[in-house]
Amino acid sequence: MAREVLLPRTLDDLWEIFHAEPELHLYAGGTDLLVKLRSQPPLPSGSPSPLVCLERIDGLKGIYEEDGLVCIRACTTHSEIMKDPVIRQHFPVLTKVLSLLGSPHIRNMGTIGGNICTASPAGDTLTPLYTLGASVEARSCDSGRLMPLKSFILGPGSVALQQGEILYGIWIKKDHDFNIHHFEKIGQRKALAIAIASMAALIKLSGEGTIEKIRLAWGSVAPTVAVSHTIEDALTGKPLTENVLRDAMPLVTDALSPIDDVRASAGYRRRVATNLLLRLLQYKDA
Amino acid sequence: MKISFVLNGKKKTTDVEPDMRVIDLLREHLHLTGTKEGCGSGECGACAILVDGESRLSCLMLAAQLEGKKITTIEGLSKGKRLHPVQKAFVENGAVQCGFCTPGMVMTSVDILSRNPDPSRDEIREGISGNLCRCTGYQKIVDAIEYAAKDKNR
Ligand SMILES: Cc1cc2nc3c(=O)[nH]c(=O)nc-3n(C[C@H](O)[C@H](O)[C@H](O)COP(=O)(O)OP(=O)(O)OC[C@H]3O[C@@H](n4cnc5c(N)ncnc54)[C@H](O)[C@@H]3O)c2cc1C
Numbered sequence: 101m102a103r104e105v106l107l108p109r110t111l112d113d114l115w116e117i118f119h120a121e122p123e124l125h126l127y128a129g130g131t132d133l134l135v136k137l138r139s140q141p142p143l144p145s146g147s148p149s150p151l152v153c154l155e156r157i158d159g160l161k162g163i164y165e166e167d168g169l170v171c172i173r174a175c176t177t178h179s180e181i182m183k184d185p186v187i188r189q190h191f192p193v194l195t196k197v198l199s200l201l202g203s204p205h206i207r208n209m210g211t212i213g214g215n216i217c218t219a220s221p222a223g224d225t226l227t228p229l230y231t232l233g234a235s236v237e238a239r240s241c242d243s244g245r246l247m248p249l250k251s252f253i254l255g256p257g258s259v260a261l262q263q264g265e266i267l268y269g270i271w272i273k274k275d276h277d278f279n280i281h282h283f284e285k286i287g288q289r290k291a292l293a294i295a296i297a298s299m300a301a302l303i304k305l306s307g308e309g310t311i312e313k314i315r316l317a318w319g320s321v322a323p324t325v326a327v328s329h330t331i332e333d334a335l336t337g338k339p340l341t342e343n344v345l346r347d348a349m350p351l352v353t354d355a356l357s358p359i360d361d362v363r364a365s366a367g368y369r370r371r372v373a374t375n376l377l378l379r380l381l382q383y384k385d386a
Numbered sequence: 387m388k389i390s391f392v393l394n395g396k397k398k399t400t401d402v403e404p405d406m407r408v409i410d411l412l413r414e415h416l417h418l419t420g421t422k423e424g425c426g427s428g429e430c431g432a433c434a435i436l437v438d439g440e441s442r443l444s445c446l447m448l449a450a451q452l453e454g455k456k457i458t459t460i461e462g463l464s465k466g467k468r469l470h471p472v473q474k475a476f477v478e479n480g481a482v483q484c485g486f487c488t489p490g491m492v493m494t495s496v497d498i499l500s501r502n503p504d505p506s507r508d509e510i511r512e513g514i515s516g517n518l519c520r521c522t523g524y525q526k527i528v529d530a531i532e533y534a535a536k537d538k539n540r
């Protein structure tokens with residue numbers, strides 16, 4: 101039996117659908133959901149829950165600023181975010197990540213909200229958003245709540261959305277004093293590569309080359325994004341030199357808990373993710 | 387479910403199951419078999435079409451999403467017997483071997499050139515990075531897109 105596909109145009113229409121069909125399944129760009137549905141056995145007959153596509157809800161698209169914060173609405177596509185001048189200027193780490201996500205077609209369709217809600221250990225938007233200290237806003241028909249992205253991501257494939265709630269947007273503080281925005285992803289090729297390991301870094305480097313502040317996050321090497329205040333503390337106040345980074349590498353190795361899968365072994369992941377720290381040397385004389 | 391959209395310049399209303407994939411709607415229901423299915427999972431670009439002028443993968447869209455949209459498939463590019471400049475460039479530069487990737491490559495190239503009329507070779511490579519070709523080694527495809535850009539600018 102065919103599944104109903106609904107395309108509400110406003111949030112109010114969406115809430116009405118939720119009211120009538122609490123069991124619905126949402127999608128935005130469909131680049132995760134439609135691949136997943138196809139790999140599942142056909143639905144048993146009866147009346148399967150409807151699919152609700154969010155792509156036509158204008159109120160869930162676009163980027164705006166409020167009180168020194170930038171809000172990226174959940175259904176904004178990766179291509180749209182990459183083009184945005186505010187994002188380019190203030191969060192180059194995000195632009196860099198998106199330019200390496202999937203392919204041009206995937207970026208035209210896939211959304212930031214979809215990437216977050218998929219909550220894949222390899223979800224590329226998560227590491228830069230962790231380093232930027234992003235918050236997310238969930239909304240339901242009668243309320244909204246804000247929480248740190250870190251508490252929203254519960255584990256692989258699992259986020260803190262309740263029945264009747266959607267991800268509305270991602271909030272990031274516009275002012276930060278990081279002058280180095282770094283991201284690197286290790287994959288089998290440049291385009292269409294699911295990360296074997298990745299690392300995002302934000303550094304406030306002084307004119308004398310001292311690390312005044314640093315935020316680091318690794319992807320694909322733990323059930324969710326790996327962060328470690330121990331490493332950040334160990335590097336803060338030190339000069340950006342090879343010896344300093346090498347001294348911190350054992351801490352990185354300890355902070356990761358990678359797995360073996362079709363793309364790489366746990367051992368390789370741990371090694372390469374640790375070595376990614378050394379890439380920060382390129383900013384030594386920046 | 388009845389859906390209405392503009393297909394290759396003509397208004398079309400058709401009765402389909404809303405959760406049919408667009409690639410199946412085009413190929414099985416409307417018998418437009420120019421659009422190809424390589425992987426069915428977003429990785430090869432063979433199924434690329436234009437929706438409101440932008441590239442989309444028809445294997446990752448459901449029929450209901452076409453309502454009210456303007457769709458262009460490979461069948462809609464030529465004007466009668468006159469090939470679209472990108473099609474002509476592919477033919478003249480030997481960018482077609484088995485041809486399976488070609489419809490997706492051509493639609494993607496049209497999209498690239500509409501946003502960037504004078505792309506560098508690197509920009510072209512980046513633009514087709516979501517389209518796989520197992521025959522040509524890409525060189526001639528990049529040549530063809532470069533040629534089409536010059537052809538248009540002439
Ligand atoms: C070929 C290919 C390559 C890819 N490459 C990469 C890559 O390099 N890096 C990477 O990180 N990902 C990659 N992906 C995965 C995917 O494209 C991204 O995760 C994308 O951002 C998902 O967004 P979407 O809108 O398409 O999600 P959808 O498939 O529409 O949704 C995904 C899930 O999120 C839920 N959801 C979506 N929006 C909301 C919302 N607003 N509120 C509540 N729930 C919501 C849906 O219910 C669904 O369960 C790739 C996918 C494909 C097919």
Ligand code: FES
Binds near residue numbers: 427443
């Ligand atoms: S068939 Fe759609 S991307 Fe391969």
Ligand code: FES
Binds near residue numbers: 485488518522
């Ligand atoms: S010509 Fe055969 S796949 Fe490209």
